[in-house]
Amino acid sequence: MRKIFYAFAALGLGVVNLAKGEGLIANGGFESGDGDETDNWNSTLGSPPARTNAEAHSGKYSMRSTLKNDGPVPSEGHLGQSVVTGVADGKTYDLTFWAKQTDHGVSYVQEYAIEWYDNNGARLPGKGLTRFRGGKGKWAKVLVEGIPAPVGATGVRLVFRFVTGAVAGGSGEVFIDDVALVASDGSAPVVVQPSEVKLPGGVKEPVPKKVTQAKPTKPVKPAxxxxxxxxxxxxxxxxxxxxxxxxxxxxxxxxxxxxxxxxxxxxxxxxxxxxxxxxxxxxxxxxxxxxTKSKPEQFTPLAVRWLSRYPKSGWARDVMVDTVYLQIDQALYRDAGKLIGEFLGRFPGDAEVPKFKILQTHVKKFAEATEKNRLK
Known part of the structure; x- marks a missing residue:
């Protein structure tokens, strides 16, 4: 769990200033939005969840996370909301949401997490990433009761995380709807002015809408x-x-x-x-x-795959250098020799060329010796 937690910790999430209403989460049913984008929430990472009318526990919309690996390349998406006002420290809260599981393939993980913040934006102890499952082909309620808001908490951040491992065939799909985070005693959120709250990135105060006469439409910018x-x-x-x-x-x-x-x-x-x-x-x-950089056995095949997908990339040079050295470390001499040849042909004036020319001779000998030993 710790190996993957950092991907969650650095997220930028949708921010809500909450003063009225039942519970802390805004638009928990995802009814407010435009197309596949929903208000008050933020979908992030490589495969972000999307608003959909294909399924709904109530109303017309829900959020759908669909992941499917391209070969062994992992997939990940996050859905989150930050509420900067309304939390009463010392109280307990109940998290509820509905989930419908339509795919839970190999290596797939789905989790939620809750973080608390004080009015200076400092993070307080919270509920770390916790796995959950939806109903298999049907809606099922997920209820987590008695989550304590630590002393000093004024804001909260809720995140859903969906991820597959670096394996071929990794996949998963789930629908989420009717998300709520309410005080266990049923009390309303604490009213706090947005100007009193400081969370990372700051909070922009809403600009009052003005009713004005319609103006002539301006030419639309190119798409x-x-x-x-x-x-x-x-x-x-x-x-x-x-x-x-x-x-x-x-x-x-x-x-x-x-x-x-x-x-x-x-x-x-x-x-x-x-x-x-x-x-x-x-x-x-x-x-x-x-x-995967810390896992050479995973990095090298995925790097080669990336290079095949983006052979003319401006970043290909760095990827090739890193891959060559990791291939040599793994005794993949034949693969390293092939990649060195490609590098020398593409970057003849690069600073690595003198080293690679020496390495090219050595890896060829090592590859031949390895092959002879294999045939014995």
Whole structure:
């Protein structure tokens, strides 16, 4: 569990200022939204959950998480909401939601987690990632009673996490609906002004709507400028610029926090730039390093697969270098020799060329010796 928790901890979630109503979660039935996007919640990571009218426990909509591995490449999606006001510290709360399980394949895990925050945005002890299952082909209620809000808590963050392992055939699908987090004694949320609360990233106060006379419509911008499906962001997008800055420094040198932030930012970008080839390429690359760099036996085949998918990528050079050295460490001399040859042909003036030319001779000899030993 600890190995995967960091992917949750760095999420940017939908933020709610709550002053009235029954319970802490806004739009728990996902009825408010636009198409596959829902209000008050944030769907993130490589395979984000989407709002759907295909199934619903009540009303017309629910949220659906559908994961299916492309080969052994893992998939992951998060659904979360942050409530910055309304929590009464010292009280206990009950979490309820309904889940319908339509697929629970090999290596698939689905979990929820609750984090509490004080009015300075400091994280307090909470309920860590906990697994759950929906009803098999039918709606089933998940009830977690008596969750204590620690002393000083004023805000709460609820996250659903869906993930598959790095295995071929990994898959999972579940529908979530009617999410609620209410005080166990039935009391209403505490009323707190948004200006009194400080959570990471800050909270923007809503701008009052004004009723004005209709103005002549302005020409619509080209679709690409609005984030057209299949279009790519450029350096003018500060979020994309931040991601590419990490990639340019080299993912092998990037620390875990930087990779986490990239994952969060890429999830945000994907909502704006749907089906962007550049974002898909970067997302798969960050996932590769974040989840498998410490596991060479998983990294090398997935890296080779990534290189075959994005042979002209601007990040291919770094991936090839890292893969070559890991292949040699695993005694995959023939594979390393092949990749070295490709590297020398593509990057003849690179600083690694002198080393790789020496390595090319050695790995060829080692590969021949290994093959002879195998045939004995």
């Amino acid at each position: 690409a400028a609005l984030g057209q499906a299949g279009a790519n962001p450029d350096a003018s997008d500060p979020t994309w610029a931040g991601v590419t800055a990490v990639l340019k420094q080299g993912l092998a040198k990037a620390d875990r926090d930087s990779l986490q932030k990239c994952m969060r930012d890429l999830g945000t970008l994907r909502r704006k730039w749907r089906q962007s080839p550049a974002i898909s390429e970067a997302s798969e690359l960050v996932v590769l390093y974040l989840f």
